[in-house]
Amino acid sequence: MHEIVSKEILTDDVYRLRVRAPLIAEERRPGQFVIVQLEEEYGERIPLTIADADSREGTITLIFQAVGKTTHQLGDLKVGESIQSILGPLGKPTHIEKFGTVVCVGGGIGTAPLHPIVQGMKAAGNRLIVILGARTQKLIILEREMRALADEFILCTDDGSAGRKGLVTDPLKEICGRTPKPDLAVAIGPPIMMKFCAEATRPFGVPTVVSLNTIMVDGTGMCGGCRVTVGKKTQFVCVDGPEFDGHQVDFDNMMKRLKAYKSHEDEAHHKCHMETQADLLKEGRA
Amino acid sequence: MSHLSSPNLRQQAIDLLKDLDPRQATLKAKDRIRIPAQDMPTQDPAIRRRNIQEVAEGYFPEQARVEAMRCLQCRNAPCVEGCPVRIDIPGFIRAIAENNFAGAVEIIRRNSLLPAVCGRVCPQETQCQAECTVGKSLKDINQAVMIGRLERFVADWEREQHGVRLPPIKPDTGRKVAVIGSGPASITVAADVRREGHAVTVFEAFHRPGGVLLYGIPEFRLPKKIVEMEINALKTMGVEIRTNFVVGRTRKLMDLMVKDGYDAVFVGTGAGLPKFMNIEGENLVGVFSANEYLTRANLMRAYAVGQADTPIFRGRRVAVLGGGNVAMDSARTAVRLGAEEVHLIYRRTEVEMPARVEEVAHAKEEGVIFHFLENAQRILGNDYGVVTSIECLRYELGAPDESGRRRPVELKGSEFILPMDAVIVAIGNESNPLIRQTTDGLKTNKWGNIVVDDTGKTSIDRVYAGGDIVLGAATVILAMGEGRRAAASINAQLAASP
Ligand SMILES: Cc1cc2nc3c(=O)[nH]c(=O)nc-3n(C[C@H](O)[C@H](O)[C@H](O)COP(=O)(O)OP(=O)(O)OC[C@H]3O[C@@H](n4cnc5c(N)ncnc54)[C@H](O)[C@@H]3O)c2cc1C
Ligand SMILES: Cc1cc2nc3c(=O)[nH]c(=O)nc-3n(C[C@H](O)[C@H](O)[C@H](O)COP(=O)(O)OP(=O)(O)OC[C@H]3O[C@@H](n4cnc5c(N)ncnc54)[C@H](O)[C@@H]3O)c2cc1C
Ligand code: SF4
Ligand code: SF4
Ligand code: FES
Numbered sequence: 001m002h003e004i005v006s007k008e009i010l011t012d013d014v015y016r017l018r019v020r021a022p023l024i025a026e027e028r029r030p031g032q033f034v035i036v037q038l039e040e041e042y043g044e045r046i047p048l049t050i051a052d053a054d055s056r057e058g059t060i061t062l063i064f065q066a067v068g069k070t071t072h073q074l075g076d077l078k079v080g081e082s083i084q085s086i087l088g089p090l091g092k093p094t095h096i097e098k099f100g101t102v103v104c105v106g107g108g109i110g111t112a113p114l115h116p117i118v119q120g121m122k123a124a125g126n127r128l129i130v131i132l133g134a135r136t137q138k139l140i141i142l143e144r145e146m147r148a149l150a151d152e153f154i155l156c157t158d159d160g161s162a163g164r165k166g167l168v169t170d171p172l173k174e175i176c177g178r179t180p181k182p183d184l185a186v187a188i189g190p191p192i193m194m195k196f197c198a199e200a201t202r203p204f205g206v207p208t209v210v211s212l213n214t215i216m217v218d219g220t221g222m223c224g225g226c227r228v229t230v231g232k233k234t235q236f237v238c239v240d241g242p243e244f245d246g247h248q249v250d251f252d253n254m255m256k257r258l259k260a261y262k263s264h265e266d267e268a269h270h271k272c273h274m275e276t277q278a279d280l281l282k283e284g285r286a
Numbered sequence: 287m288s289h290l291s292s293p294n295l296r297q298q299a300i301d302l303l304k305d306l307d308p309r310q311a312t313l314k315a316k317d318r319i320r321i322p323a324q325d326m327p328t329q330d331p332a333i334r335r336r337n338i339q340e341v342a343e344g345y346f347p348e349q350a351r352v353e354a355m356r357c358l359q360c361r362n363a364p365c366v367e368g369c370p371v372r373i374d375i376p377g378f379i380r381a382i383a384e385n386n387f388a389g390a391v392e393i394i395r396r397n398s399l400l401p402a403v404c405g406r407v408c409p410q411e412t413q414c415q416a417e418c419t420v421g422k423s424l425k426d427i428n429q430a431v432m433i434g435r436l437e438r439f440v441a442d443w444e445r446e447q448h449g450v451r452l453p454p455i456k457p458d459t460g461r462k463v464a465v466i467g468s469g470p471a472s473i474t475v476a477a478d479v480r481r482e483g484h485a486v487t488v489f490e491a492f493h494r495p496g497g498v499l500l501y502g503i504p505e506f507r508l509p510k511k512i513v514e515m516e517i518n519a520l521k522t523m524g525v526e527i528r529t530n531f532v533v534g535r536t537r538k539l540m541d542l543m544v545k546d547g548y549d550a551v552f553v554g555t556g557a558g559l560p561k562f563m564n565i566e567g568e569n570l571v572g573v574f575s576a577n578e579y580l581t582r583a584n585l586m587r588a589y590a591v592g593q594a595d596t597p598i599f600r601g602r603r604v605a606v607l608g609g610g611n612v613a614m615d616s617a618r619t620a621v622r623l624g625a626e627e628v629h630l631i632y633r634r635t636e637v638e639m640p641a642r643v644e645e646v647a648h649a650k651e652e653g654v655i656f657h658f659l660e661n662a663q664r665i666l667g668n669d670y671g672v673v674t675s676i677e678c679l680r681y682e683l684g685a686p687d688e689s690g691r692r693r694p695v696e697l698k699g700s701e702f703i704l705p706m707d708a709v710i711v712a713i714g715n716e717s718n719p720l721i722r723q724t725t726d727g728l729k730t731n732k733w734g735n736i737v738v739d740d741t742g743k744t745s746i747d748r749v750y751a752g753g754d755i756v757l758g759a760a761t762v763i764l765a766m767g768e769g770r771r772a773a774a775s776i777n778a779q780l781a782a783s784p
Contacts, residue, residue: 023536040493042587044595069595085493087530217586217596220491220532221718222558223578229569234562239720253569256671260571261597 001082005059010141013066014109015075016051022058024050024088030116031094031211031243034060035087035219038073043084046070047216047238049113050089060086063112063141090219091242094209096120100183103129103175103206105168105197107189111142113211114188121186122149129175129182130154133168133189137161168193169200176204184209187246191255198246208246212237215258228254292327292343299324299348306355310383315358319420323429324353326644331651335621338505341648342406347387350439354383357431360419365433368417371767373397375414375433382436388447390440395451398437399474399770402445402512404763405438407503409642413763428643445512450519456483461780464489464548466533466721469497470762471753472554473516474769475776476525479552482777486525487548491532494585497556498754499762501585502577504615506622507645510584534724543748550748550776553736554769557715557754563607567665568711572599572673576608576616576712583619601708603627605676606654607662608712609639614646616710617654628654629704633661633681633694659683659694663701665709675705715759733758742772750776 006018024034033049052061066075077083094117102121106114111132122128130150134140135158147153154171155163164171168189175182185208187197194210201208214226214237221239228235231248235241302321306313327343328334334341345353357379365375374393381390394401408414414433415421421430444451462485465472472488480486494500496513521527533539533555542548560575562568579598586596604620606613609632620628630649632639635658639646650656657678664677680700683692717734729737729745735758736751738744744751752768754760 023531027536037493042594042596044586045493085530087491087493087532087536089535090532217578217581218492220558221720222560223581224560224562224575225578227569234564234569250569253671256571257569259670260599 001084002086003082004077004079005057007077007079010063011139013075014063014139014141015066016061016063017074017077018054018059018061019083019086020058021060021086021088022055024086025053025055025058025060028053028060028089029093030096030120031113032089032091033113033219033242034062034089035216036062036070036074036083037085037087038070038083040084044070045087045217045219047090047213047219049116049211051112051115052119053116063109063115065109087219090238092240094120094243096124098125101127101129101180102184102186103131103172103182105131105133105172105185105187105189105193106142106146107133107168107187107193108135108139109141110187110189110193110211111140111146114186115142115145117186117188118146118149127151131156131168131171131175132163133157133193135159167196169196172197172200176201176206182206185246186210191251191258194246194249195251195255198249198251202247209243210246210249211242212244212249212254213242213258214254215260228257290325290327291330292346295325295327296346296348299346299352302352303348306352310355313355318356318358319423321352321356323356323432324349324435326432326435328648331648331653334506335652338622340509341506342644344442345435345439347439347443350382350436351385353432353436354379356420357383358419364417364419365414365431368414369397370413370761370763371397371770373414373437378440379431379433379436382440387440387443390436391444391451394437394440398763398766399477400470400516400762400766401437402441403470403499403508403516404766405434405436405441406508407761408434408437408763409761410434411643445515450515452519452523453477453481455481455523458485459483459780461485461549462487462547463776463780464533464542464546464551465554466539466551467491467497467554467556467753467755468495468517468527469554469556469753469765470499471556471765471769471772472497472552473520474766475552475554475750475752475773476520477523478770478773479776480520480523480525482780484549484777484780488520488525488527489531489533489537489542490527490529492585493529495527495529497554501581502612502615504580504584504619506618507615532720534720539721539725539728539749540746549780550750552769552772552776553721553744553749553751553755554753554765555718555721555755557759558718559716559734560711561714561716562711563662563713565662565664567667567673570665570667570673571671572601572667572707573665573709573711574599576606576612576710577715579616579710580612580619583623598623599708601625601706603706604629604708604710605662605704605706606630606710606712608632608714609634609641610712610714611641611645612714613710613712614641614649614654616712618645618649618652620708620710621652621654625708629657629706630654631657631660631662631676631678633659634691635659635683638691661694661696662709666703673707673709675703676709677701677703715754717755717758721755738772741775742768743775748779 226237229250415430418430681694684695753765
């Protein structure tokens with residue numbers, strides 16, 4: 001049982017929970033995630049990134065968007081209530097070293113998994129450019145935290161309600177065009193955003209790390225449900241990832257696989273933010 | 287196999303027993319051989335296609351006794367040679383014939399910790415029953431003494447009488463042992479080590495313990511209640527079970543000893559890495575590993591529509607690729623989840639199929655359509671990336687390969703298309719690399735299996751391993767046997783070191 005120590009509502013449907021999980025807090029490293037199950041009899045197992053952790057206090061922080069049944073139930077939990085099971089930390093930690101200049105791009109809820117990576121990259125002595133994007137101002141999360149860490153900070157909204165009007169790929173391209181060009185890009189967000197970020201950096205030859213959010217069951221490499229095609233090879237996101245070379249990932253296949261259970265899951269829930277952004281990005285490209 | 291109703295089977299046995307019981311002592315070998323083998327009562331195929339309850343219902347006591355009387359009590363007992371853990375088969379069967387069921391269980395328990403499980407899932411026809419004199423004299427292995435069914439019968443009888451019997455436990459020694467995984471190998475180690483008075487903690491990655499017995503082998507073949515009772519027996523013995531704990535990630539293996547003070551570690555992490563065919567279209571929507579499909583169905587209970595949150599992909603036409611137990615389980619699960627047609631596609635012929643004969647027969651009764659000497663070479667999809675069909679190729683059998691089985695040779699130009707909306711890849715499992723990748727100095731072979739010596743010890747001091755992680759995908763009874771051996775070594779080592 002994992003007690004909820006604090007709860008915040010960041011935007012409409014994005015929540016931040018601090019949850020007691022001392023062992024995970026002690027072992028976790030940036031880039032890793034947990035699998036959460038609210039109830040062991042019939043509950044679903046869903047992956048969530050460890051957005052932050054405090055090993056002294058024995059807590060981890062989860063930031064998530066309510067998109068379906070389990071994430072909604074999670075968002076309804078109150079301080080003092082508990083999550084029945086949390087498995088982790090899973091996945092390979094982010095490869096962190098002093099690269100030089102690192103540009104980190106967060107789209108929507110993707111900003112949450114980006115946060116610990118930005119922290120790690122900063123601690124390793126990198127110069128950091130952070131680009132955050134969202135549909136509209138009130139959907140921006142972690143702006144304060146990111147501003148505090150970034151050497152250069154750019155905000156974009158699709159509707160221009162805050163920061164620059166437009167998509168994150170625009171400033172990303174500009175930055176890649178600078179001399180010297182950045183040494184590394186990290187892009188985390190909706191699949192369509194990561195796909196276009198990878199396309200944006202490709203002509204400049206800037207290595208680009210993306211973090212994939214496939215559907216998972218066990219999270220330990222046992223089922224293959226999370227598999228993606230990376231450079232023509234099949235990889236398991238839960239054990240080989242979740243981070244991969246964005247220039248090698250077959251995003252189109254991954255996006256189709258994410259919809260595998262679409263007709264089975266409750267579609268009555270409001271249209272998910274990821275898709276609205278995806279539509280916009282598509283329009284933006286057209 | 288045509289389906290005979292249970293009351294019929296029971297009545298036949300009662301009639302036979304009336305005749306046999308009074309003259310048991312004088313029965314000659316030729317009389318015993320003439321006693322008809324007792325059929326297993328099963329659920330009617332038409333009904334069981336739509337439920338997940340156990341298919342084989344178990345012998346009636348009268349049937350068990352009649353079947354036991356078929357045993358010749360061979361002095362050399364070739365059946366015992368065929369059993370990986372060398373159960374005293376004539377001994378326990380004689381006890382059944384004599385109506386001493388408690389005595390029979392006691393004999394089995396000397397060698398096997400999980401008779402209710404092994405009696406159900408052991409590949410008996412290639413092990414104990416393959417060697418049986420009765421089957422040999424009748425020149426039909428299916429006429430051998432039904433050792434597995436008898437084993438299951440007494441194990442079930444024991445459980446229904448008193449629940450799982452607990453062994454006596456020695457006083458606490460103050461030593462503690464970590465057991466990684468909770469499949470049959472680990473269950474065995476936990477029980478055998480705990481008996482000696484050592485503290486035992488089982489670490490399991492999933493939210494429920496039991497390993498493949500729980501997430502792989504379906505309810506209709508092995509009721510989860512049985513696995514749960516074995517696990518509860520461990521808990522009653524004082525074994526601590528920590529679920530949602532993945533060793534290598536939540537804690538590194540060596541840290542269990544260095545930081546947490548465990549005196550020895552047993553690795554029983556199984557062969558949980560699904561193999562894929564590496565053919566075009568394998569990552570389309572609607573293509574699953576058997577592990578994923580079965581886990582969603584069993585562990586996550588996707589069959590309980592409306593209750594379970596975990597969805598499962600319901601195909602109307604489902605193809606299962608493979609010919610082992612895993613393939614049979616997947617095909618029969620697909621039937622139960624409401625598929626209209628389930629096609630099992632296997633490269634060789636029925637003779638070479640590694641699945642248990644009984645499971646194949648059951649699958650056929652349930653309407654699974656078998657394709658022999660065919661194999662998928664491409665999976666095709668639509669614009670949404672969803673499976674629409676598979677392209678197969680026909681094969682013929684050529685010369686035998688290293689395994690002694692005749693090698694399938696493809697017939698050029700024999701491609702044909704089968705429309706499908708789901709494909710389950712069930713061609714086996716390799717070892718899960720997580721422990722290997724996170725434990726320095728742990729020796730593995732080229733297949734990634736952990737290398738152990740003949741005491742079950744790995745290349746690291748005080749670290750033992752057994753079951754599928756050592757053998758590659760094998761069987762429950764072998765996993766249990768390996769667990770026994772490793773537990774004996776751990777107990778010996780703890781006793782020797784002060
Ligand atoms: C490694 C990893 C880390 C993740 N980290 C976070 C995080 O920090 N915060 C966060 O909000 N989300 C994160 N996700 C996504 C999160 O797991 C899904 O949002 C969640 O599983 C949805 O569950 P649900 O029952 O609420 O919705 P469901 O009812 O299962 O699904 C609702 C909708 O979301 C889609 N969906 C289902 N699973 C996913 C998925 N894995 N990714 C994207 N869409 C999905 C469905 O197709 C459906 O349209 C992560 C995913 C992975 C693989
Ligand atoms: C579908 C299917 C059908 C089968 N049918 C039969 C049959 O009819 N007859 C038969 O004899 N055999 C059958 N088998 C094979 C048999 O189930 C296995 O040989 C046996 O279960 C192996 O036991 P084990 O103890 O080695 O490991 P497993 O039963 O595989 O259990 C390993 C456990 O370890 C856990 N684990 C893995 N890594 C970690 C980690 N790092 N930390 C913590 N926990 C971890 C896993 O979650 C799992 O629960 C079948 C297998 C499958 C998949
Ligand atoms: S354990 Fe398996 S092989 Fe041994 S006697 Fe029982 S059924 Fe036969
Ligand atoms: S070989 Fe067959 S007949 Fe002989 S002892 Fe074993 S079970 Fe009985
Ligand atoms: S989630 Fe099952 S293998 Fe990755």
